[in-house]
Amino acid sequence: MRMTARRPIRWIIPLFLAPALLFYTLFFVYPALDAFRISLYDWTGFGNNAKFIGLKNFGEALRDQYVRLSLSNNLLIMVLGGALLFTLALYFAVVLSTPTVRFRGLLRVVLFFPYTINVVGIAFLWLFILNPQFGLLNGTLDAFGLDRFTQVWLGDRNLAMASIIWVIIWMVIGFYTILLQAGIDNIPQDLRDAARADGAEGVTLFLYITLPLLRDVLAVAVTYWIIDALQVFGIVFALTHGGPAKETNTVATYMYSVALPQESPILRFGYGTSIAVLLFILVVIASAVYFRLIRREAVEF
Amino acid sequence: MTTVKPIAQGSTQLIPTENVARRTLKRLGLVVFYYVPGLIWMAIAVVAVTWLIMSSFKTGQEIFAGVWDLPHSLYLGGYIRALAQANMARYLLNTMTLGVVVVGVLDIIGAMASYVLTRYRFGLARPILLYFIAGMAIPGLLVAVPLYLFMAKLHLLDSLVGLGIVYIAVSLPFSIFVLTGFFRTIPSEIEDAAVVDGASDFGVFWHVAFPLAMPGLVTISIFNFLGVWNEYLLALMLISSPSQTTLPLGLYSLRVQQEMTSDWTSLFSGVVVAMIPSLIIFLILQRRLTGGLTTGALKG
Numbered sequence: 001m002r003m004t005a006r007r008p009i010r011w012i013i014p015l016f017l018a019p020a021l022l023f024y025t026l027f028f029v030y031p032a033l034d035a036f037r038i039s040l041y042d043w044t045g046f047g048n049n050a051k052f053i054g055l056k057n058f059g060e061a062l063r064d065q066y067v068r069l070s071l072s073n074n075l076l077i078m079v080l081g082g083a084l085l086f087t088l089a090l091y092f093a094v095v096l097s098t099p100t101v102r103f104r105g106l107l108r109v110v111l112f113f114p115y116t117i118n119v120v121g122i123a124f125l126w127l128f129i130l131n132p133q134f135g136l137l138n139g140t141l142d143a144f145g146l147d148r149f150t151q152v153w154l155g156d157r158n159l160a161m162a163s164i165i166w167v168i169i170w171m172v173i174g175f176y177t178i179l180l181q182a183g184i185d186n187i188p189q190d191l192r193d194a195a196r197a198d199g200a201e202g203v204t205l206f207l208y209i210t211l212p213l214l215r216d217v218l219a220v221a222v223t224y225w226i227i228d229a230l231q232v233f234g235i236v237f238a239l240t241h242g243g244p245a246k247e248t249n250t251v252a253t254y255m256y257s258v259a260l261p262q263e264s265p266i267l268r269f270g271y272g273t274s275i276a277v278l279l280f281i282l283v284v285i286a287s288a289v290y291f292r293l294i295r296r297e298a299v300e301f
Numbered sequence: 302m303t304t305v306k307p308i309a310q311g312s313t314q315l316i317p318t319e320n321v322a323r324r325t326l327k328r329l330g331l332v333v334f335y336y337v338p339g340l341i342w343m344a345i346a347v348v349a350v351t352w353l354i355m356s357s358f359k360t361g362q363e364i365f366a367g368v369w370d371l372p373h374s375l376y377l378g379g380y381i382r383a384l385a386q387a388n389m390a391r392y393l394l395n396t397m398t399l400g401v402v403v404v405g406v407l408d409i410i411g412a413m414a415s416y417v418l419t420r421y422r423f424g425l426a427r428p429i430l431l432y433f434i435a436g437m438a439i440p441g442l443l444v445a446v447p448l449y450l451f452m453a454k455l456h457l458l459d460s461l462v463g464l465g466i467v468y469i470a471v472s473l474p475f476s477i478f479v480l481t482g483f484f485r486t487i488p489s490e491i492e493d494a495a496v497v498d499g500a501s502d503f504g505v506f507w508h509v510a511f512p513l514a515m516p517g518l519v520t521i522s523i524f525n526f527l528g529v530w531n532e533y534l535l536a537l538m539l540i541s542s543p544s545q546t547t548l549p550l551g552l553y554s555l556r557v558q559q560e561m562t563s564d565w566t567s568l569f570s571g572v573v574v575a576m577i578p579s580l581i582i583f584l585i586l587q588r589r590l591t592g593g594l595t596t597g598a599l600k601g
Contacts, residue, residue: 016414020473024470028436028439031447034451035443035444038450091338106343110343117576119533120550124571125576134565230440231440234531252442279442
């Protein structure tokens with residue numbers, strides 16, 4: 001920190017802060033606050049037809065069966081998808097940080113590259129693979145005489161949700177693996193060596209040394225996941241568009257279909273925004289509860 | 302795994318066959334444990350991408366003929382339709398340009414703000430930093446509709462400029478979070494020396510601090526570029542005409558067209574076109590990318 005007390009005015013301070021503050025306040029903070037106002041209106045968005053209706057939108061949202069269904073889909077992605085994702089990511093992180101394993105660079109590329117492809121591209125790739133008429137998955141099952149396992153993969157809610165969860169995992173696993181791997185690499189080697197000298201190996205080493213010391217990094221990763229899982233939009237929108245029968249909507253895709261429906265001319269900006277506000281409150285509560293649960297002193301090496 | 306334990310070896314001599322068998326089995330188990338899931342993952346990626354590229358050269362009928370049948374000839378109709386008629390080339394260019402401009406602006410204004418917030422002592426520094434970082438908790442979904450209305454009022458709806466401004470605003474919290482964390486790790490002695498040598502406040506920033514912050518800037522550039530490359534919800538909200546469309550949106554509109562024309566080939570080609578540039582960039586930058594990722598996500 002430079003000593004600045006002696007010179008009275010530092011023009012650099014306001015000048016350097018102004019652009020960022022301006023962009024951020026005007027185009028992010030203001031709309032975020034405005035959302036709370038808009039959610040109190042019955043509003044189609046144009047002209048002066050906005051009607052103040054208090055908390056009625058929220059009442060409707062809480063009774064809306066599709067809000068509940070969408071939310072349960074988000075929770076399914078968060079819990080079930082999270083359990084699978086973190087099991088796989090932890091495994092791959094351990095493999096990537098084991099010096100004797102070969103081809104680690106290649107594995108890292110294979111795990112990570114979907115993260116750099118755009119969401120719609122990924123969704124469509126899997127739309128092709130899962131297609132019941134010409135899709136790679138059914139076609140391959142057929143070729144191996146396993147045609148009784150072929151499915152209309154996006155045809156009903158359970159299978160479609162399973163497909164969505166798989167595609168999401170495929171897309172983000174590289175990110176979480178590399179995060180966790182960095183955490184493992186940060187654990188001082190002598191700690192693991194000492195444990196090895198005491199006879200700890202393999203699973204024991206992982207459960208009693210690696211995992212506890214990985215706690216903080218894992219907490220960060222899980223926080224990212226909670227926030228991501230509650231906000232899933234692109235994959236679902238492009239893969240199933242919330243279908244069949246609106247049953248695979250997430251809160252985000254449902255909110256979009258309410259606010260700017262493609263099949264009906266009635267825009268419901270107020271109602272859509274109230275759903276977004278509810279989701280925001282849920283994200284805040286979920287992260288707060290999670291932080292309360294995991295709070296303990298940070299692990300210091 | 303290959304470390305030789307002298308004590309264990311002593312016992313090997315006693316009952317060699319059983320021990321050799323057990324060791325072989327154990328080694329086999331380890332090989333399976335360490336390599337098989339990775340191999341499966343690799344197989345999925347290679348098979349999926351190969352099949353995608355192969356199918357993009359098939360004609361409409363060929364796609365339905367057999368999953369692993371090779372295309373009869375390199376049919377380029379899909380690519381021609383995707384690039385020329387469906388404007389994929391335009392969307393690609395739009396997104397690249399948008400990404401570069403947004404990243405550039407964020408690097409500069411993000412670095413300026415972070416520099417002042419970490420290097421100067423003033424009462425509001427901490428509250429302002431918290432104000433920026435709080436934005437990381439705001440989901441894009443929450444601002445989607447309000448931004449739509451606000452941009453309409455400013456006549457910035459359906460314009461790449463408007464979308465770019467929004468992307469800059471939305472990416473600032475994370476950028477400043479990472480960059481302030483980064484500035485704190487660089488000692489300020491070099492800057493102090495420059496001050497002693499008579500450099501102005503601004504001179505110190507441009508000639509000393511900004512270049513020193515390069516690794517941090519690389520990190521946020523990667524993140525922000527990927528952000529622009531992938532962002533879908535806000536683009537969907539704010540953009541409607543083809544000339545302003547970004548890649549994810551354009552690809553989606555190709556799908557809408559496909560549903561009417563059943564032209565799967567051009568959709569396959571469109572996905573390949575959308576994938577290839579990022580795949581190439583990724584393969585070139587992969588080390589930096591994954592390294593920068595952990596700097597950004599953990600140490601920031």
